[in-house]
Amino acid sequence: MSSANFRLIRNPFGRLVFTGADGTTHEAVVPVRAFPIGAPDDGIALVSVEGHELLWIDRLEQLPGDVAALIRGELESREFVPEIRRIRGVSSFACPSTWDIETDRGDAKLVLKGEEDIRRLGRERLLIADTHGIQYLVRDLTALDRGSRKILDRFL
Structure with missing residues (x-):
């Protein structure tokens, strides 16, 4: 895919505008990841407000830097999956339990x-998943400190 096949810009209202190779313009397009956790930069679709796929992107790195940055920015503004860096403690090893955690987005x-x-x-x-529907990610168990791994072992 080359940048000559399409154009992607952000309009004054902050929405993404996609113009295809045929000149057709679509406002308020949304990027959707096929594999948001396992391969976040692989397999991204640009979807119209009607839910139609306008463009499939095999790898985000294949796009020009400015277009990739637009897509990354849009994805980051819509996705909220804090990554757990450390588990400080739990209220109980029986469920339900309250966990005190440190994430990449704060405590x-x-x-x-x-x-x-x-x-x-x-x-x-x-x-x-917590009771409020927020999904927390532990990207790499081995990267957690020993205390965090011990707590997780009690629940796994």
């Missing part, structure tokens, strides 16, 4: 209602 408390809300995404990756 937080999450309430885990059951062990089934901890999903494995491969050997070293976890997705933890």
